[in-house]
Amino acid sequence: MSHRRHNIGPVSIRERLYPAQEDLAVLHMHCAHARYVWNLGLEQRGYWRRGMPSISAHAQQRSLAQARKDTWLGEGSSSVQQQALFDLDRAFKNFWRNPSHFGRPSWRKAGIHEGFAVRDLKTRRINRRWGEVQVPKLGWVRFRITRAWAEIAGGTSARVTLDRAGRWHVSFTTPPKPFERTGTGAVVGLDMGVVSAFTTSDGEHSVMPQLLSPGETQRKRRLERKLARQQKGSKRRERTKHQIARLAAKEADRRKDFIEKSTTALVRDFDVVCVEDLLVKNMLRSARGTVEAPGRRVRQKAGLNRAISSVAFSAFRRRLEDKAACATAPVAVVAVPPAFTSQRCSHCGHTAPQNRKSQAVFVCGACGYEAHADVNAAKNILAAGLAVSGRGGTPHGQPVRAEHSGPVKRQPLGTEAA
Ligand SMILES: [Zn+2]
Known part of the structure; x- marks a missing residue:
């Protein structure tokens, strides 16, 4: 794919997780604990914010360690619970850095925010279609491979989530590759x-660019009309739906390509x-x-x-x-x-x-x-x-370019510096 080269910054790959029936109780427990610890941490921060010095992430980890000694939290996974606090801390840091982009960390609700993070990620490949990920207190859990194995194996952390339709997923996060550039002053x-x-x-x-060619646009319209005529639940209708979905994926890919x-x-x-x-x-x-x-x-x-x-x-x-x-x-x-x-x-x-x-x-x-x-x-x-940003320039006038005086020479979009 042409946009793979542009995959800079953290990249996340989501695969469907297929836990065994007997694993479900532990997965649900991890979700509940991660949510409980997150919400508790959020409450602490909110409490300390009113006039008091904010509680540090370090102090929160200490109070979690104490709670694990004194309460039922001790039965759960320390790594799942600690990570929930680290995630909360990162969410606050993101929020302070860029409030309009990230929003304030919010309360996590049962049935909606079901998930937990897996640290010290270990994965292994069973065969072409199946892989396994190690989950705390469970061991290996199967997932279906739909992406290049190298991309999954390159992940350093993962998140297990349960959606509202009852499906489990695992998302692998690959650390950001540095974006090589030199300062331009522009x-x-x-x-x-x-x-x-x-x-x-x-x-x-x-x-x-136009996301679909004229031919593809016509085909999409034809398929949509066909879908409207077809009997609900029929095999043919499913096939039409699939064909429309493939065109939609094509559009999404092209949009992504432009953005990248x-x-x-x-x-x-x-x-x-x-x-x-x-x-x-x-x-x-x-x-x-x-x-x-x-x-x-x-x-x-x-x-x-x-x-x-x-x-x-x-x-x-x-x-x-x-x-x-x-x-x-x-x-x-x-x-x-x-x-x-x-x-x-x-x-x-x-x-x-x-x-x-x-x-x-x-x-x-x-x-x-x-x-x-x-x-x-x-x-x-x-x-x-x-x-x-306090970088000079007057509110209404032409900003002064540091170093560069003429217009910046730009390569056409999509061509990269070697
Ligand atoms: Zn004027």
Whole structure:
């Protein structure tokens, strides 16, 4: 696959776990203990937060050790319980570092959050289709192999989960590979459009390619009509469903490929990447509605496009951050509130809805500055990002590029530095 080369940052592979009937009690116990310890830790943190110094992760581990001596927790696995606290600690650290991305660690509920982490991961291969993973207090438990064994065996930790349909899974996490890059001194702002595309403050437009060819789109429509006619539960209907699912997987693969290539190129070329906080942007959009979409079907479609873009852009931002986090020369991803980025003049700062002449054209009513509307927005996002991250640049003016004076030479998307 072409996007495998772009798999930078922690990679997770999920396989279906097939525990024996007699293993279920222990698996359920691990889930219950992990949840109990997580929630207890969460309560402790919440309690200490009110005016008191926060309890340290180390102190929490000590109090867990004491609780294991004094209570029924002692019957369970110390590694499962300790790991629940480590996970909680990491969740808090992520939250403090980037609240809008990670959210505050929340209460785990029975029946919904069923799972536990496996440390000191040991796996072995039984045959082509089956592997085994070592679970504390159980020993080897079977799972079905659907991915390359090397990827599974490369995992250093795993998580066992139970979904609401009663299926057990095991997810293997491979540690992040470093992203090799050298500092460029270049900075960029990104404007994310409603359609699956983004524009940089350097004036570059990147559009997600059509996910399906015209032939494939036609085939998908035909299959969907066929499905509607077919009898529920019939073999033929199952086959049609499978064919549709394969097309959907193709679409997802191509979307992923675009995201992987674009984020790799951005992290390679820029030391600072400023993006809008899309959570806020989407809220603004849904409140405003779409004026340009009068017909009902059209509006439905616009809503759907928006939902798809919003999912794709969350993935985009997550991959951007994953890659930035393991870059060998530092890359900062800065999220800025999206207010007025499309109405403000990036040249003089004059802000008025009339500045935006159309979807594509921006003309400032005060200074006469003319630009592509998305490029103007991307420049505002860059300036805001530089201002909040304290990296220089004035809120409304052109940011100063350290070292680089001319535009950054960029390789076309999808080509990598050797
Ligand atoms: Zn202006």
